[in-house]
Amino acid sequence: MNCLPGDTDVLLEFGRRIPIEELRNRFEDERAIVAGDESVASPIQLFTERENAAVYEVETETGDRIRATADHPFLTPDGMVELEALSEGDDVLVQPFRGLEDEEPDEFTVVSKDDFADENPQLVRSLEDRNLLPLKSTDEAFNRLLKLVGFHTGDGAIGHGGQTWFYAEPEDLESIQEDIRAVGFTPSKIYERERSHEIDGNSFETTEYSVRSSSKGFQKLLCELGAPDGRKIESEFTTPWYFDRLADWQKALYVSAYFGAEMSAPSAQHDKNLYCPKVSQNRTVDAADAGEQFMREIAAFLEDVGVETNRIERFETDSRGKRETIRLRLGIKNDSKNLIRFFSTVGYRYNRQKRTQSIKALQYLKTKEAVIDRRSEIARQAKAMADGGTPVTDIKSQFDVNERFIERSVWSGRNGRPRPPADFPGFEEYCETVTVDENLTTRTRISAIERAGECSVYDIGVTHEAHNFIADGFVVSNCGVRMMRTNLTYDDLQGHEEELVNSLFANVPSGLGKGGVVETDVDEVEEILERGVEWALENGHAVEEDLLCCEDEGHREEADASKISQKAKERGKGQVGSLGSGNHFLEVQRVTDIFDDERGAAFGLEEDQIVVLIHCGSRGLGHQTCNDYLRKIEKQHQGLLNQLPDRELAAAPAGSQLAEDYYGAMNAAINFAWVNRQLIMHRTRQVFERVFDRPWQEMEMELLYDVAHNIAKKETHEVDGEAGEYFVHRKGATRAFPAGHPEVPAVYRDVGQPVIIPGSMGAGSYVLAGGDRSMELTFGSTAHGAGRVMSRTQAKKDYWGEDVRDELRDQQQIFVKAQSGATVAEEAPGVYKDVDEVVRVSDELGIGDKVARTFPVCNIKG
Structure with a gap:
């Protein structure tokens, strides 16, 4: 802070x-x-x-x-x-993109009801209902519309029946879809079709992608805002009438979106210099003056924000049909500092490929400028030393540069700045070494x-x-929970709390981003997705007994790694064996109460015993997989989504290919989550070995149980007296199968499945057993935790992380360590429901029976 x-x-x-x-x-x-x-x-x-x-x-x-x-x-x-x-x-x-200085725009009405006087009243009402009439220059929707108009001016088309088309790559069309939705309209799915082209006698095929809006109101609004209607080559459009009245950052929204559609991407001219990015238009002779005016208005804006342009080029092209055409072209001066200003303040929108390349260009040019600045300073110092009488041989020894460079600096003098050294890479070579993330x-x-x-x-x-x-x-600046028991007592632990929490925090990766207990590549991630904890066993991170006490023995047969995207696998490969962030944690606890002696003995629990609770999931891989399939569902089942009261309920219809694909992917992510928790447990065993100076086997650090949260599974249940197969979605819930159920591990089948309910880090947690009425009342389920009563935003307003940490340590002897004070504030005990009350309801309903209560000793969070 x-x-x-x-x-x-x-x-x-x-x-x-x-x-x-x-x-x-x-x-x-x-x-x-x-x-x-x-x-x-x-x-x-x-x-x-x-x-x-x-x-x-x-x-x-x-x-x-x-x-x-x-x-x-x-x-x-x-x-x-x-x-x-x-x-x-x-x-x-x-x-590297820095943007333009913020300034409050002048407020004026851009479009009013009067501009639609000749339109159908129903169309006008549709715009009013979306708060788009009147449209003011200070409205957030106007900023999004500026981008859409700018891109459409470059790569869009006005069609019949209210259809408004945008053409781009799929990932860029997704951004366009988001902005269309944000201003209140429904975009189509992304269409694709093969196109045939012929240039200079050479034929080739391309794939064209597009998105459309079928709203007549949206189309009329875009045209009123300056989107060209009809054939652009014949149109006399310039920048919109209101362009000069906008703040510079608003002008940049329009211009950069147009550049995303029409301007060339950064590329090497020769070796260490870049071409000037250029944008061009073809207009008929009659419309050419308007086209040049359009270019002049853009050039004037760029000059206002410190970006120099070349002279507008105007030359005749081959005639199209019976009409002569003129080609107009505007380029950005390719001086390095000028290009840096352009790429870092205006650049491209709605074009990820160009944005990515411009970031590489920025870093290349800034690196080159830094090298030249250093060489300029060396040349200045060398000349000054020579003027002071220092021999050139001594000067050469002072600097790690080419000796000829020193000689020229001292004897020949220099006109202007030096060039970069001969071994400085060219732009294309540099790009091969630079990665730009999503x-x-x-x-x-x-x-x-x-x-x-x-x-x-x-x-x-x-x-x-x-x-x-x-x-x-x-x-x-998918989850689940597993509990590991030990034969240590609270007395054994006292005095080691500080050392233990620090060692766990140092050795169990937590927080956002990459970093896991092991390093894996995508091939290994695919094996984990297919095999689950069997992979951990084979690679020395588990013992046989760990699998026997894990839900489904740590392996979902229905897993299909091929249904997980490459992007998700890339995210997962650096996170195998890591807690992540949010409400995920690793907590050392002591057993304070045993409510059911028989089941407590079956679970290997007794009062004052030390246990370890691990709560985390499938990290970025699971999150990406969910996002990937939500987008597919939005594209394929938009009609179904429109009928739902909340888009968070989005799903693919059971029996559809998409549903089957998602189910295979989700089961693979479950396998990943089990392996993730297994590796954290394995690392925890190693930490305990070092802190207590004995093998983990002597401390009987054995898995009590691992149960998944927030997943869907095909299960057999009785409904209206008939048994059938159902998808059971446990969101905010966990499985709680009763005694005798065949899917409960054999060691617990006589007493019921262990159920682990985490509370807050100041209130403790519970171990339950699946209750006799769980199948009848809740499809074999109960709550999966205490649940929040306060948002993370409000928590950080009401609590100060350092104060929460200190109070837990001083008043309750709970030692907490996290990546930031904000994380502790978000997870303060006061933001959660009373876990005692949550468990009381479960116990009295007979869906999850109380067995034991635990209380925190050490807690690490992301």
């Missing part, structure tokens, strides 16, 4: 940047850009400040700079790391960290689960 000086720029939604200090009185009305799985906008929920804090300046090899306090976390390839733990040579992740971040190396005095510092908090935001270009 409280980590950035007031002049640090924060990147906001719609490509705006603002000094963090200026968010003080308006943060609740803004959304900051977050580097989550993708680059997204998230509401800001918190603003803090502190006076007289020591700050340090971080500089990277690409010339990026930021000042921050020592405890300020930076996103690195290994997750969030506080500045004090970083050194020169370490890598951090940056998002969230548009890329890594760069720290070149210097220096003390930079003291000043007031500020921080913001976002609602997004990634809990980060972009500051000066830097990124800053």
